[in-house]
Structure formats: C-alpha cells, structure tokens
Amino acid sequence: MVPNCNPVGSNLKSGEYTLGRFDPVNGQNWNRAYHYNKDLISEFADKINPDMDISELKKEYRSRLRASIEERLNNEWGVGLAECLNLKLQLMALEADIVLDLHNGPVSTRHIYVPExxxxxxxxxxxxxxxxxxKVFSGALDEATFCPWWCLTDSLMERFPGSEWDFGIEAFTVEMGSQExxxxxxxxxxxKGILSYLSYKKCFETPLQKPENITRYGVYLRDYKxxxxxxxxxxxxxxKPGQFIKKGELMAQVLNIDLLDDEQAISxxxxxxxxxxxxxxxxxxxxxxxxxxxxFTNYFEI
Amino acid sequence: MVPNCNPVGSNLKSGEYTLGRFDPVNGQNWNRAYHYNKDLISEFADKINPDMDISELKKEYRSRLRASIEERLNNEWGVGLAECLNLKLQLMALEADIVLDLHNGPVSTRHIYVPExxxxxxxxxxxxxxxxxxKVFSGALDEATFCPWWCLTDSLMERFPGSEWDFGIEAFTVEMGSQExxxxxxxxxxxKGILSYLSYKKCFETPLQKPENITRYGVYLRDYKxxxxxxxxxxxxxxKPGQFIKKGELMAQVLNIDLLDDEQAISxxxxxxxxxxxxxxxxxxxxxxxxxxxxFTNYFEI
Amino acid sequence: MVPNCNPVGSNLKSGEYTLGRFDPVNGQNWNRAYHYNKDLISEFADKINPDMDISELKKEYRSRLRASIEERLNNEWGVGLAECLNLKLQLMALEADIVLDLHNGPVSTRHIYVPExxxxxxxxxxxxxxxxxxKVFSGALDEATFCPWWCLTDSLMERFPGSEWDFGIEAFTVEMGSQExxxxxxxxxxxKGILSYLSYKKCFETPLQKPENITRYGVYLRDYKxxxxxxxxxxxxxxKPGQFIKKGELMAQVLNIDLLDDEQAISxxxxxxxxxxxxxxxxxxxxxxxxxxxxFTNYFEI
Amino acid sequence: MVPNCNPVGSNLKSGEYTLGRFDPVNGQNWNRAYHYNKDLISEFADKINPDMDISELKKEYRSRLRASIEERLNNEWGVGLAECLNLKLQLMALEADIVLDLHNGPVSTRHIYVPExxxxxxxxxxxxxxxxxxKVFSGALDEATFCPWWCLTDSLMERFPGSEWDFGIEAFTVEMGSQExxxxxxxxxxxKGILSYLSYKKCFETPLQKPENITRYGVYLRDYKxxxxxxxxxxxxxxKPGQFIKKGELMAQVLNIDLLDDEQAISxxxxxxxxxxxxxxxxxxxxxxxxxxxxFTNYFEI
Structure with missing residues (x-):
C-alpha cells in the first residue's frame, strides 16, 4: 500500500517550484505531527508477565496504540490539518510490521534513517x-512507528532481566533524492533495493533481489551536521553530495552580487x-x- | 530601545498580506529560536553560597549567560537565520531587567503572556x-529571559531552604492586535498601559501613568485552547474576540462553496x-x- | 447558475491569507485570460443584410463565438491553466444574455463596472x-461577454446607417468587498440589489425587488486612478473607502520602522x-x- | 556597468527556491514594465529634414526619450514598484548604444532574443x-531600447524614400540558463561570447575574442511555441533542452500519483x-x- 502522506503539499505551488514539506499557512512540517503517547508504554508494561504469548501481547498493544491515536483524532477541539493527515496515515501504518517512509527533498544522495x-x-x-x-521521538512516522515497540522492549527487559522480546517491527525513512x-x-x-530488504525480511516466498555489494557509511545522528x-x-x-571532503577543502563559493566590481565579491x-x-x-x-x-562527520563503514 | 526582531519577516510579502512570523523558506517561526542552556543553571547554582551579594551574583550569572549565547553564535558550523537574529536580540535583552516583546498577529483582543x-x-x-x-522553555524571548532566573531561584531555594532570592527580572509577550x-x-x-507598568516598576522618578480600572481575566496556558x-x-x-460565549453558542458558520445549491452548504x-x-x-x-x-476556558478574574 | 471561476485560487494559501486573483506559479491573473476574436466580428458583419431576423442572427453569431472558443480550447499545443478555466466558464456564459461576474478583493466599497x-x-x-x-478588451469576463456584441452593433450601424440593433446582452463585474x-x-x-436589476430586466414574472433610493456616483475608467x-x-x-476627500486632505500616514526615533519617521x-x-x-x-x-476623480452623479 | 534589474526579486524566497521574475504581491513581471511612448516618434519625425546631422538628431531624440521617462517617473499619483525600478534602469540604458539584458530562468539552453x-x-x-x-513592444528592456530607434528609422524612410538612417543602437536579451x-x-x-560580440562592434581597440564556429539556429517569435x-x-x-526532436517522439512522461496502482498512471x-x-x-x-x-518550430540555420 502506497498512501501519499501530504496530498496537500504535493499540489501546492508558490512560484514554479514545489513547496514540499511545509504547510505554507503556518510553517508546520507535514511530516512531524505523528502521535506518541509515552505514558501508555509503562501502563502497558505494568500488566505484562513474562510468560504471556508475544503475538497476543502484540495484538493487545496495537489495539491500545490505535485507541490512543483515535482518541486524539476525535479531540473535541478538532485537530490541525497536518496532524489529522498524519494520524490517519499512522492508523494505516500501525497494522504493519515494516514501515518505509519514502521521502524526496533537496539535492542529495540516497540516504536512509535507521533505528540503531x-x-x-x-x-x-x-x-x-x-x-x-x-529512540527519541521528534514527530516523524518512522519514530512514531518504532518508538512504542523499542521503548516497550527496553521497559520489559528492565522488569524481567535476561528476558528477550522481539516484536519484529522495523521502520525507516528512505530519502530518494530531489523532489524536483x-x-x-x-x-x-x-x-530493487527495497525488494532486497523485503526479501531479507522474508516478505516473499523466494527472495526477489539480493543487496548490491557497495560500501555503506554510517553516522550517528549527533554527527550528522x-x-x-x-x-x-x-x-x-x-x-557534490556523496564526495569525500577533507578538512579545509573548498565546499562552496558565494558571490555577493552587490559587490561585483570588488575583490571581495566571492566568499x-x-x-x-x-x-x-x-x-x-x-x-x-x-x-x-x-x-x-x-x-556526515565521524562516519564509519557498516 | 526598540529593536525589530524580524527585519526579514516585516518586509516579506507573498501575496498582498504580510507573511509575518514564519520564515517562508523553511517554516521556522522567527520568534522561537532563542537560546536556553539548562545545564548552565545547576552548574552555576553549585558554586553559590547563601551569603553572597545578590547584585554580584546577578552580574556573574549574566556574564555566564552571555558567554553561552556567544558560544552558540560563534558555532563553527554557522547558525540559522532565525536563530542568528534571535541570539543577537537576546544579547541586547540580557542586559535588561525588564523585557517586553511586543507582537502583532491575527485578528485579536489585546492579550499578554505573564510568568506566574x-x-x-x-x-x-x-x-x-x-x-x-x-517555567517551560519553548523558544520565545520572554521565556528565554525569565527561565534562567526563575529556575536559578528555584534551584537555590531548594539548596538553601528558607532562603529568598529576588533577581528582579520580568519578561512579557504583549500581543497588540492585528498585524494588518x-x-x-x-x-x-x-x-499608556506600558508606561503604567513601567511606573509601577519605578522606572521613572515620578509615575507617568496609573493602570486603568478594568476587569482582567486570567487563564493558565493549559486552558488556552x-x-x-x-x-x-x-x-x-x-x-468576536473578547466576547463571553456560553457552551453551545454559535461561534462561526462555514460556507462550503462547492455545495452552494445544497441545504448542507453551511456548517x-x-x-x-x-x-x-x-x-x-x-x-x-x-x-x-x-x-x-x-x-480562554476555565478563566478567572485576577 | 453560480460557477466558481477560480477553483484553484480560492484554495491556495501562502501564509494565512488568501492568494486570490493571481496564479502563484506564473503571476497570471485568474480573471484575465478570456477569449476575444476581433476578426470574427467583421467577417460576420460582412454576411448580414438588414432584413435578417435578429434572433436568428443572434443564434448564428453565438455559434460562431462558441466555435472560436472551442478551437482555442482544443489547441494542439495545449492551453494554460488560467486560460483553460476561463474558456470553460466563458462557454457557459456565452449562452446567457445577462452575465454578472461577482468579485471580492481588497478592502473596498461595493462598486460595479458597467459598459457605457x-x-x-x-x-x-x-x-x-x-x-x-x-468597448476595450483587456481579458476580463464582462468585456469578453459584451465586446463581441457591442462591436458587432457598431459595425452594423456603420454599414447600415440609421438601422438599429439591440441584441439584449449586458455584462457587469460586481465588486462585493473584501475577500477576507x-x-x-x-x-x-x-x-437584493441583484434581484432588483434582474427584476428591471424582466427575469421574473413579477418584480421581486425595487432599487434603493441612493445617490450613485459614476466615473469614466480613465479617471479611476x-x-x-x-x-x-x-x-x-x-x-476610508467611500469618503469624499478634498484636494490636499490627509489620506494615509506611513510609519518607517527603521526611523522610529526620528521626527521623519512618519510620512x-x-x-x-x-x-x-x-x-x-x-x-x-x-x-x-x-x-x-x-x-474616483472627476466623478459625477448618475 | 552591470546594474541588477530586480533587486527585490533576487532576495525573495517563498519556499526554498527563487521566486524570480514575478512580484509575489501582484503578479507583475519585474521585467515587463519598461516605458514606450509611441506618439513621441511621429512627433519627432515630423520635425526632421533629411539633411540634419545624425549625431545631433540622436542626441536630441535621446533627450526627448529621457524627458518622457522622467515625466512618467514623476507622475503625481506615483509609480508601481516594478515600473519604478524599470524606469530607473531604462534611464541608464538610454545612454548606451548597446544594451545586453542578461537573464536567468528555468532549465534551458543558452538562447538569445535578437531584433530582426x-x-x-x-x-x-x-x-x-x-x-x-x-518591432512590437511588450514591456521588456530590449524592446524598450530598440523600438524607438527602429520605428523612427522606418518612419524616416517612409517620409524620405531612398534615405538611409543608421543610429547604431542594438539591444538583446541573453538567456544564460537556470537561475538555480x-x-x-x-x-x-x-x-567570451559577449566579448566576441563587443569586439565585432569595435568596443575595444583590438578584438578580444572571435566567435566560436558553431551552428546557430534561428526562429521567428511566432514559431517559438x-x-x-x-x-x-x-x-x-x-x-532535453537543445535536442532535435521529431514529430511524434516522446518528450515527457507524466505520472499521476493518484493512480499509482493503475495502467493509466503514466501519460x-x-x-x-x-x-x-x-x-x-x-x-x-x-x-x-x-x-x-x-x-523552436520551423527553425532554420542562420
């Protein structure tokens, strides 16, 4: 299923280009109003004992998460446009074990956000x-998807040391290059890359694709500057995006058009x-x- | 001193109206990128003993706050436009005991944000x-002004029970009606109202204005819906802004122009x-x- | 029938206000791309003799006008968005003897554009x-409606001096105040005013409304400055809109916010x-x- | 001299991209409000006899053109922003025999507008x-520059058959590729290309550059579709811009994102x-x- 997460944004124009990820009315990022109810996690963890069936747990937890989103959607005072669109999409995503949020943006390499x-x-x-x-929630769909499960897992492992819990939920934001x-x-x-990942996750009876043999560079979010x-x-x-640049190398030159006759015109x-x-x-x-x-700074091969 | 906190925003037009408080490039609110360094508070509180001279303390704390802002301004990777403008303004505001952030916005009554x-x-x-x-910081100038002092006061009162600390800092956001x-x-x-407040705070040798005898209604932020x-x-x-509305009374009627021939056209x-x-x-x-x-809901006279 | 002539414009936002009459992509006024084929008029007039039945003439002329619009709509190279919307609306308007183009705009009195x-x-x-x-065409719907008939009438009166031709077509742009x-x-x-006009034009069996007894001021377009x-x-x-202002009276004061401390701040x-x-x-x-x-300058009572 | 003809446009942003050639307030193209006073041409031609000194004529005509622009600039009712900027630039351009209006725009080849x-x-x-x-004026700087001289030349050749008049004025709009x-x-x-042209026009004592040996394709404006x-x-x-495309060849494919599951998704x-x-x-x-x-259609080598 491939829903379009900002039906409004993709049609809006202001000038010839695509406005993209911001609501032109109030600056709201269309992709940062997903729902996360932190309290629900410990409330739920309190009621669990380690002998419970994990698939039952998963079902029950999902229905709690759904109720929490629906409660917000039915808020007596209404819901903002971005939030409303996000919540409806989140209800769909909630049913899935694997969520891929496909983005386009500025001029970029392909890159991907991956929970550790x-x-x-x-x-x-x-x-x-x-x-x-x-596992920090800042409003995005991938975080809204994995945070409740990741935090629940941590909470359960704390309560029941030595226990293991694998709910099998993964979510990624995949940046697919320029929106223009x-x-x-x-x-x-x-x-092909997406099919390779889905093959690895056994979504198909026989694998459809294998991953390419390329070098992958990782970075922690704090080093993505x-x-x-x-x-x-x-x-x-x-x-250019993807190039290896050494400290001190030229990255850009900026021309000040008010100083065209001047030596100082270029920075x-x-x-x-x-x-x-x-x-x-x-x-x-x-x-x-x-x-x-x-x-990427302090990057490493993975 | 009356600096203009968004020199960019006041000149930008997109259509005939004023864009106002959002950066049209990236949705950043021009008034939400002020600086707040939470760690600095307890670091500073650690070094205080209750016998210290409060005006010396104030001077020393201010210079720490200034250093923290300047460090951010001099960030090796640069600073965003809104943040840069905000930090420069914050450096000016830091010298003052009283900070009034005068805003204009949509169609509204005069209203004011006041720290409790x-x-x-x-x-x-x-x-x-x-x-x-x-004392929650969400990026605004009034919060950026009073939070460091309010939190320091609380921290000191916790360390030295029974002690009293009054740094004499007050900051308000004053909403002055429509930007158009x-x-x-x-x-x-x-x-006149501003002069009345400043007279009360003894900013003039003889008071210039007295407050008007009007009813003032207060609300806690959580009830401002x-x-x-x-x-x-x-x-x-x-x-209309300022009217008392009872539960169930009509607030607005919305005409759906795609249903003009229909009974359902008006909601x-x-x-x-x-x-x-x-x-x-x-x-x-x-x-x-x-x-x-x-x-305002659950409002009360103050 | 009340079609909405700019379905795109009424939904577009750029900032909180309504973009209104301009295509944000290319600056095209949504209301200035109607069709007018000047050559068609004399071609048609050439074939007329003064004994022809006027209602037949009208029917035949209308079908020529329709063909000309449709030809433009079917242009092999496509048609711009504003023009496409305009032409479709014009095809509807072409069937009517009376066309009222209801506008909203900036802060204004009610005013109306009337062919002489x-x-x-x-x-x-x-x-x-x-x-x-x-009878100058500059792209608007009212002009696109009456110009072909007005010019045909003039052309026929020139060819057949003393003849009279009344095709009974009238079109107006009615400015209904602020879009906000x-x-x-x-x-x-x-x-009520519209019903009064339609009653005068015998659109109802019994008149529904009479015009109000108000003073009406007219101006020629060249004096609308x-x-x-x-x-x-x-x-x-x-x-304020509608006020009588004498030469030299104050109309507006402009505050230069960069000169707030200065005598010169107000112009x-x-x-x-x-x-x-x-x-x-x-x-x-x-x-x-x-x-x-x-x-209005050089205005007069009508 | 390299003045910047839209100092406003180059700084405006609405979203991340450059708004470019349209005033965001009222849709006015920043480059289409130059001045052209048609009446002035025949008025001036009336007073000329074929024995007059051409450099005197040129000087006198220029001062008339300047007066006409200045009169418009000093209009009692003021002048629109685009027009004001255009007129000031036009006063500078008026002194020059050669005017090059350097543009940037969408994704394009280098191309140039040349008077026949x-x-x-x-x-x-x-x-x-x-x-x-x-020699049709539609508001641009190149037209505003050459039209008065081209039309004067034609008018004089009509009055004095067989006479020759060369005022030596040339103006071009040079499109230099993407603004982004x-x-x-x-x-x-x-x-280098500009220096080559200026060398040809003897602007330098010794030519600085020769033109490159490339094939140049021309088109009449009516065939630029x-x-x-x-x-x-x-x-x-x-x-891609500059490619030779045959009738019926694929130029673009358009994906309808509302029909992703459908055969019809691509047009x-x-x-x-x-x-x-x-x-x-x-x-x-x-x-x-x-x-x-x-x-370009019906193009030819030149």
Whole structure:
C-alpha cells in the first residue's frame, strides 16, 4: 500500500517550484505531527508477565496504540490539518510490521534513517549513506512507528532481566533524492533495493533481489551536521553530495552580487573537518543563515 | 530601545498580506529560536553560597549567560537565520531587567503572556486578557529571559531552604492586535498601559501613568485552547474576540462553496464549553484543520 | 447558475491569507485570460443584410463565438491553466444574455463596472460607485461577454446607417468587498440589489425587488486612478473607502520602522485632487510602489 | 556597468527556491514594465529634414526619450514598484548604444532574443539558439531600447524614400540558463561570447575574442511555441533542452500519483511537429495547464 502522506503539499505551488514539506499557512512540517503517547508504554508494561504469548501481547498493544491515536483524532477541539493527515496515515501504518517512509527533498544522495537496533537491516538496502537514530521521538512516522515497540522492549527487559522480546517491527525513512527531478529508471533501481530488504525480511516466498555489494557509511545522528551559510548571495556548490571532503577543502563559493566590481565579491566556504556532504540547499540563491549542506562527520563503514 | 526582531519577516510579502512570523523558506517561526542552556543553571547554582551579594551574583550569572549565547553564535558550523537574529536580540535583552516583546498577529483582543511569579504585574497593564505561563522553555524571548532566573531561584531555594532570592527580572509577550491594521491612536492608548507598568516598576522618578480600572481575566496556558476547523470553506466569524460565549453558542458558520445549491452548504461551529475567544484566523478562507480560534476556558478574574 | 471561476485560487494559501486573483506559479491573473476574436466580428458583419431576423442572427453569431472558443480550447499545443478555466466558464456564459461576474478583493466599497451603453442599468443595483467602461478588451469576463456584441452593433450601424440593433446582452463585474470578510447578512443585502436589476430586466414574472433610493456616483475608467505609495513602511489608512476627500486632505500616514526615533519617521500621503477612495491595499505593510488606493476623480452623479 | 534589474526579486524566497521574475504581491513581471511612448516618434519625425546631422538628431531624440521617462517617473499619483525600478534602469540604458539584458530562468539552453534588423550580430555570440523579434513592444528592456530607434528609422524612410538612417543602437536579451545553478566556469565561457560580440562592434581597440564556429539556429517569435501540460502530476522531462526532436517522439512522461496502482498512471507527451525544446518548467510537479516546454518550430540555420 502506497498512501501519499501530504496530498496537500504535493499540489501546492508558490512560484514554479514545489513547496514540499511545509504547510505554507503556518510553517508546520507535514511530516512531524505523528502521535506518541509515552505514558501508555509503562501502563502497558505494568500488566505484562513474562510468560504471556508475544503475538497476543502484540495484538493487545496495537489495539491500545490505535485507541490512543483515535482518541486524539476525535479531540473535541478538532485537530490541525497536518496532524489529522498524519494520524490517519499512522492508523494505516500501525497494522504493519515494516514501515518505509519514502521521502524526496533537496539535492542529495540516497540516504536512509535507521533505528540503531535495526542496523543489520541497513545492509540490505542499496543505499550508501546510513544515519543511525536512537529512540527519541521528534514527530516523524518512522519514530512514531518504532518508538512504542523499542521503548516497550527496553521497559520489559528492565522488569524481567535476561528476558528477550522481539516484536519484529522495523521502520525507516528512505530519502530518494530531489523532489524536483523525476527519473523513471532511477525509480526502478531504487525499487530493487527495497525488494532486497523485503526479501531479507522474508516478505516473499523466494527472495526477489539480493543487496548490491557497495560500501555503506554510517553516522550517528549527533554527527550528522548542518552547515549554515555565513553570507547571502549566489552559490556554486563545489562539493557534490556523496564526495569525500577533507578538512579545509573548498565546499562552496558565494558571490555577493552587490559587490561585483570588488575583490571581495566571492566568499569561500571550507570544510571544518573531514566530511561527506549528503545534501545541499536546492537553490543557488541563499541568505546568511541558510542551511547550505548537511554532512556526515565521524562516519564509519557498516 | 526598540529593536525589530524580524527585519526579514516585516518586509516579506507573498501575496498582498504580510507573511509575518514564519520564515517562508523553511517554516521556522522567527520568534522561537532563542537560546536556553539548562545545564548552565545547576552548574552555576553549585558554586553559590547563601551569603553572597545578590547584585554580584546577578552580574556573574549574566556574564555566564552571555558567554553561552556567544558560544552558540560563534558555532563553527554557522547558525540559522532565525536563530542568528534571535541570539543577537537576546544579547541586547540580557542586559535588561525588564523585557517586553511586543507582537502583532491575527485578528485579536489585546492579550499578554505573564510568568506566574509576576502575576501581580499583570494588573498594571491595561490589558484585559492574561495568559499565565510556567517555567517551560519553548523558544520565545520572554521565556528565554525569565527561565534562567526563575529556575536559578528555584534551584537555590531548594539548596538553601528558607532562603529568598529576588533577581528582579520580568519578561512579557504583549500581543497588540492585528498585524494588518495600523492605528496611531490605538498605539497611543497601548503605550499608556506600558508606561503604567513601567511606573509601577519605578522606572521613572515620578509615575507617568496609573493602570486603568478594568476587569482582567486570567487563564493558565493549559486552558488556552486552539479550536480547529473541521470543514474547509468560507467562514463568518460570529463570535468576536473578547466576547463571553456560553457552551453551545454559535461561534462561526462555514460556507462550503462547492455545495452552494445544497441545504448542507453551511456548517455551524459551536462552543464546546464556556469560553472567551481571544483571536481568530485572519482570513475568511479556511481548510479543514485550520486554527479557527484560540480561546480562554476555565478563566478567572485576577 | 453560480460557477466558481477560480477553483484553484480560492484554495491556495501562502501564509494565512488568501492568494486570490493571481496564479502563484506564473503571476497570471485568474480573471484575465478570456477569449476575444476581433476578426470574427467583421467577417460576420460582412454576411448580414438588414432584413435578417435578429434572433436568428443572434443564434448564428453565438455559434460562431462558441466555435472560436472551442478551437482555442482544443489547441494542439495545449492551453494554460488560467486560460483553460476561463474558456470553460466563458462557454457557459456565452449562452446567457445577462452575465454578472461577482468579485471580492481588497478592502473596498461595493462598486460595479458597467459598459457605457448599459449605463441606465446601473441605477437598478444598490451600488453607489459605478465605473463606466468602453468597448476595450483587456481579458476580463464582462468585456469578453459584451465586446463581441457591442462591436458587432457598431459595425452594423456603420454599414447600415440609421438601422438599429439591440441584441439584449449586458455584462457587469460586481465588486462585493473584501475577500477576507464573510458576512451572511451583507450577502443578503447584496442579493437584493441583484434581484432588483434582474427584476428591471424582466427575469421574473413579477418584480421581486425595487432599487434603493441612493445617490450613485459614476466615473469614466480613465479617471479611476491608482495611487502608489512613495514610501515603504507601516500604513494607517486614514481615508476610508467611500469618503469624499478634498484636494490636499490627509489620506494615509506611513510609519518607517527603521526611523522610529526620528521626527521623519512618519510620512503623510495627501490627496492630489478631489476624490473618493474606492479601495485600499489590504495590508498595513507596504513597499514603495505599492498600490495604496484606487480612487474616483472627476466623478459625477448618475 | 552591470546594474541588477530586480533587486527585490533576487532576495525573495517563498519556499526554498527563487521566486524570480514575478512580484509575489501582484503578479507583475519585474521585467515587463519598461516605458514606450509611441506618439513621441511621429512627433519627432515630423520635425526632421533629411539633411540634419545624425549625431545631433540622436542626441536630441535621446533627450526627448529621457524627458518622457522622467515625466512618467514623476507622475503625481506615483509609480508601481516594478515600473519604478524599470524606469530607473531604462534611464541608464538610454545612454548606451548597446544594451545586453542578461537573464536567468528555468532549465534551458543558452538562447538569445535578437531584433530582426540586427540578425547579423547574432553570429558573434556563442549562442546556438536565436529568437528573431519584430518591432512590437511588450514591456521588456530590449524592446524598450530598440523600438524607438527602429520605428523612427522606418518612419524616416517612409517620409524620405531612398534615405538611409543608421543610429547604431542594438539591444538583446541573453538567456544564460537556470537561475538555480551557479557555475563560475560556465560564467567565464559565457563572457567570451559577449566579448566576441563587443569586439565585432569595435568596443575595444583590438578584438578580444572571435566567435566560436558553431551552428546557430534561428526562429521567428511566432514559431517559438509554448507546450502546455494536459495533465497534472510528476513529470520526467525526457526531451532535453537543445535536442532535435521529431514529430511524434516522446518528450515527457507524466505520472499521476493518484493512480499509482493503475495502467493509466503514466501519460505520454509527444512532439506535435519537429522541434527543438529550448527550456522546460523547472519543477517535476506540474498542474494541468503548466508551461511544460518552450520549443523552436520551423527553425532554420542562420
């Protein structure tokens, strides 16, 4: 099932380009209003004993999670547009053991957000750049999917030391490149990686695809850094997404069009440490304080 | 000193109206990127003994706060535009004992955000609607101003039971009505209330103004509720800002222009409880999930 | 029949307000892409002799006009979005003898655009401000409706001096006030004026409404003037829509927020001649060169 | 001298991309409000006799043109923002014999607008795609520059048959590719072509550059066609700018994301005749009626 999580955003235009992930009315990110009820976890864990059947537990927990989302949806004071769309999508996602949130964004390499406990699964997508995230909820669908199960597992392992609990839930945000470029062939290549992962998870009777033999680089979320522009102007992005850049190398040059006759017209942006730029701002025109790049630092092979 | 906290936002247009409080590039609220370093509070409290001179303490604490802001401003990876503007403004505000953040927004009554400990001060503004807030930081200037002092005070009172600490810091967000209506006479009336408060705080040798004898209604932040539209369409806002509305009374009627020939064309929005609408969405055209009203519920005289 | 001429525009938001009459993608006014084929008029007039039956003529001419619109709609290279919507609406309007294009816009009085030949009809709407327009086509629906008939009439009168031709076609653009204010009672009052006009045109067996006894002011389009702001800043609109303003009187004051400490902070906008402001810009924030007011000059009672 | 003709547009953002050539407030194209006073031409031609000194004539005519622009700038009712910026730029351009208006736009090849009388000059730029335009004024700077001189020349040749008048004025709009891609090396290559043209026009004591030996394709403006999308959806632009496309070949495929499970999900856009696509819409997300491509048809070598 492939629902479209922001039916509003994909049709909105303001200028020729796609507004994408922000509600133009109030700045709300369309993908950050999912539901997470922390209290529900310990309430539920309190009632569990270690001999219970895990599939029964899973069923029961799911129905609690569903009730919590539905209660929010039926809020007497109404629900915001982004939240309403998110909750309806979350109700669908709740039924699934595997949730893939397929995103497009600015100019970028393919990259994927992976919960640390599912690190092994990252090797089955054909995606070279992997961001490992912890059980912190900040509103996204992947977090909304795995946090309740991850936290429940931790809570149960604390209560019953030595016990093991595997609910078999995995969720990923898969970043598929620029929202302003459609390429049907690239789409086919992307789908092979997804089929490879699903084959690994035994979703098909016989595996459909094997993972490609590529090097995958991982980074912890805290080391996935935003580089802000210090200058406004017109930018040439010299460092391309996916390149290995050494500390001090040129990443971008910014032309200040008010100083065209001047030696000072061009500013140079250099790498503050060894890094891999993963994405850059999609426009050549930036203000001071624009997110120029997002970069892997302290990365490692996985 | 009257700095303009969003020099970018006040010039931006997208359509004829003012974009106002959101960065059109990334949805960032221009007023929610102030700095708050929670760790700094207990670090500082650790080094205090109850005999220290409070004005020395205040000076020392301010310089720590300043250093923390400056460190963030000088971040090797740069700083986002909203954050950069906010931090520069915060450095100015840090020197002041009294900080008033003057806002304009949608169609609204005059209302004011007041930290609970400064509740008495609310009686000296000529503002009938008062929202009492706790020491929770969510990015705004008033919170960024009073939270470090309020939390320090609490921390010290915990360490030294029975001690008293008054750093004399107060900060308020003052909502001055619609961003799309300028009225010089209303501006003069507003300034009288501010002078009244400043007179009460002994900012002038002789008081310049006394507060007006009006009824002031207070509400705790948790009871200041957003009402979302359940329908898209064209809205008549029947309940006006400041009116007392009883549970079940008509607040708005929404016309669905796709159903003009139909009995069902008009939907009625009723009050879910006794309330005072404080502001409504500035436009007559809404989507389902639009913030229609913000309302006082469980309000009381103060 | 009440079709909605810009289904796209009424749903688009960019910020909280309504984008309204411009396509945000390419600046196209949603109401200025109607079709007018000048050549068709003389081609048709060539084949007429003065003894022909006028209702037959009308039928035949209509089918030519329809064919011309349909040909454009079926253009091998496609048709722009605004034009496509306009043409489909124009095909509906073509069947009618009376076309009322109901508009909303900025902050304004009720006013109406009336072709000069239908001046008498202006007395049957309850609208105090009347703009008389000539047979110049600039893309709007009312012009697209009456220009082909008006020009045909003129062409026939030239060919057959002394002959008279009345095809009974009238079209008006009726400006119903602000797009950001919905008021169901005002809607009822507006509909009375429309019923009064339709009663005068014998659309009902017995007249439903009589026109109100109000003074109506007319102006020729060339005397309906735009006043541009010379300064950017925050504006108080002192002259209200519909007021009689004398030459030299204050119309607006503009506050330059970068000069708040300065005597020069306020600029005054004065009337260059006797005038009636009909509408003003809907926002308090203007740039230099913003359309501040549109005004009747050299107006007269009709 | 390199003035920036839309200082407002280059800083405006609405979403991450550049708004570019439209005023977001009122849809005005920043480059279409130049001044052209048709009456001035015949008034001036009336006073000329064929023996007058051409450089004197040129000086006198220029001062009339300047007076006409200045009169408009000093309009008692003010001037719109785009028009004001345009007029100030036009006053600068008026002093020059050669005016190059350097544009950036959507995804495109380099192309150039050339007045038909200056067709020879097109061979000295290194630009493969040339649009030949006639003396029709539609608001642009190049037209505003050459129309008064071209029309004066024609008017004089009509009055004095057999006479020859060469005022030596040329103006071009040079389209330099995407506004969202800055490439310093491409900038250097572009400047060589400009230096080649200026060398040909003897702007330097010794020629600085020679034109490259490339094939140049010309088209008359009437054959430079817009292709509109018939479907909304996500587009893959298969035909790339500059490619030779045969009638019936695939130009684009449009994916309807509401029909993903359906055979009908993909629509194919085919070339209606032999053509060269020059530019395409910069975004992958289009509505029905979006300008998908602009194409050379009936093109020829020049």
């Amino acid at each position: 406990y599912a690190r092994e699964s990252a090797k089955y997508f054909n995606i070279p750049h992997v961001i490992l995230i912890n 470029v459609i390429d049907f062939d690239a789409g086919k290549a992307d789908s 935003i580089m802000y522009s210090r200058f406004g102007g017109m930018v040439e992005y010299v460092a 140079f942006v250099k790498a503050p440490c060894d890094l891999i730029p993963i994405l850059h701002f999609p426009s050549a025109s930036v203000l001071g304080g624009t997110q120029l790049y997002k970069c | 400990y400064a509740r008495e001060s609310a009686k000296y503004f000529n503002i009938p609607h008062v929202i009492l807030i706790n 209506v300028i009225d010089f006479d209303a501006g003069k009336a507003d300034s 957003i009402m979302y539209s359940r329908f898209g369409g064209m809205v008549e806002y029947v309940a 009625f929005v009723k009050a879910p409880c006794d309330l005072i609408p404080i502001l409504h969405f500035p436009s007559a055209s809404v989507l389902g999930g639009t913030q229609l009203y913000k309302c | 030949y239908a001046r008498e009809s202006a007395k049957y709407f309850n609208i105090p401000h009347v703009i008389l327009i000539n 204010v919905i008021d169901f009672d005002a809607g009822k009052a507006d509909s 735009i006043m541009y702001s010379r300064f950017g800043g925050m504006v108080e609109y002192v002259a 005054f906008v004065k009337a260059p001649c006797d005038l009636i402001p009909i509408l003003h810009f809907p926002s308090a924030s203007v740039l230099g060169g913003t359309q501040l007011y549109k005004c | 009388y200056a067709r020879e000059s097109a061979k000295y730029f290194n630009i493969p795609h040339v649009i030949l335009i006639n 891609v800055i490439d310093f090396d491409a900038g250097k290559a572009d400047s 817009i292709m509109y999308s018939r479907f909304g959806g996500m587009v893959e632009y298969v035909a 194919f856009v085919k070339a209606p005749c032999d053509l060269i696509p020059i530019l395409h819409f910069p975004s992958a997300s289009v509505l029905g009626g979006t300008q998908l491509y602009k194409c």
